[in-house]
Amino acid sequence: MTTIAELVASAGGLLHKRDLVAHGATDRHLTSAVRSGSVSRPRRGWYSTWPKGDPRHVAVAVGGRLTGASALHLLGAWSWRRPPVTVSVPQTASRLRRRRGVRVVWDSLDLSDRGSTWAVDPRDALARAVIDxxxxxxxxxxxxxxxxxxxxxxxxxxxxxxxxxxxxxxxxxxxxEGGAESILESVAGTRFRRAGHHVVRQVPIKGTNKVIDMVVDGIIGLETDGRAHHADRFEKDRAKDSDIARSGRIPFRASARMVRDRWRSTADAVDALIHMAGGARPVAxxxxxxxxxxxxxxxxxxxxxxxxxxxxxxxxxxxxx
Structure with a gap:
């Protein structure tokens, strides 16, 4: 016989009582499942297999759905840190259960037609995340x-x-402008552009099937690397640096630590290389x-x-x- 926990888990971790009843569950079954700890009840009528500290569980318990960066984080959004929980509720919502450290935002009713039972549509979450x-x-x-x-x-x-x-x-x-394939590429590109540099992402190296992460001021072929260097990777990276040099650009490789924790010295090194090469090249x-x-x-x-x-x-x- 399928258990309550199995039914809830197969639905993604959250299921309403009416759906469980449709599968043959009775009040006795539901009460037993909650008491055993195999499921929890974040809010009246809802049953979940998520841990109580899970942002999805918290949002449902408050009375709404995840939004903003906290919703995007569960989809794999790039971030240096775990974002605080933000819960979207309709403008007509009432009987909310407030939680310390949880922000509640009131959204228009049309958002309720989009998204899932535990999160708003990712596009709506993005609109909220960027302004927050x-x-x-x-x-x-x-x-x-x-x-x-x-x-x-x-x-x-x-x-x-x-x-x-x-x-x-x-x-x-x-x-x-698109083309960033990692948090390091995104952050480095934004910082260079804010400093007045011209940045082009994903630039093909002529005569090869390789692509440079970004070219700065037409001179620096910059590669960002968040991976640990193993012997096979090291050789491939050095070969790519050679291809970048043959394309007429100066290869420069920045590690995750160089981008996140030592950016000032990293940017100064790039500026020095551009100066040594005679300054930024004209771009189209x-x-x-x-x-x-x-x-x-x-x-x-x-x-x-x-x-x-x-x-x-x-x-x-x-x-x-």
Missing amino acids: ADSFEDAVLLVDWAREAGIVSDDDDAAEVLSRLRADAAGLAAWS EVGNSSLPRVLGPRGRRRWRLAMPRQGIGQELPTVVC
Whole structure:
């Protein structure tokens, strides 16, 4: 006989009483399952096999669904740290069970038609996550990941999703040009662009089947590497560095620690190499000249973007403190 826990687990870890009853469960069966600890009841009518500290369990217990970075984190979103739990509830919600450290946001009723029983639709979660991000860099990181994961497609699609809660967030689509395949590539690219460098991602090396993570100012062929170096990987990386050099660029390899913990010295090294090579090379595109300007915090927002004036290009990005 199939147990209550097996039925709930097969549904993804959360199931309503009516669905269990449809499978033949009785009140006695449900009570026994809860007392045995094989399932828990985060909220009246709902049964779960998730641990009580699981963000999904917490969201249901509060009376809503996961949203923002906490929902995207469970889908594999890139992040340096585990985000706090944010719970979406409809504007008409009542009888919520508040939890310390859990943020509750009231969303429009149309969000209830999208997503799952425990989380809002990933595109709605993204719109919330970017405006709640601790920094502009974290916001771009989420958009880069969403492009790589296929949650948003082209620039127009990304801009539509990102502007659902704040109009200026649509400008993140310009800062996230796509092509980043890891948290290191995303962060390094954003930092270089904010410093005024021209960055092109995923640049093919002519005459090979290899691709450079990013080219900075037309000179530096930059590779980011978060993996431990084994003998076979080491040889392949050195061979790729040689191919980058033969393509007329200076190879530079940055480890995870160099990006996360020693960025200032890493950026200084890249600047020195560009200077030694005679300065940035002319590129086909203007690049940073059309990027929305990054503004300082206001209220709950840790970052904002200047709204572009119609028909007038933006200057190189600067940070207003």
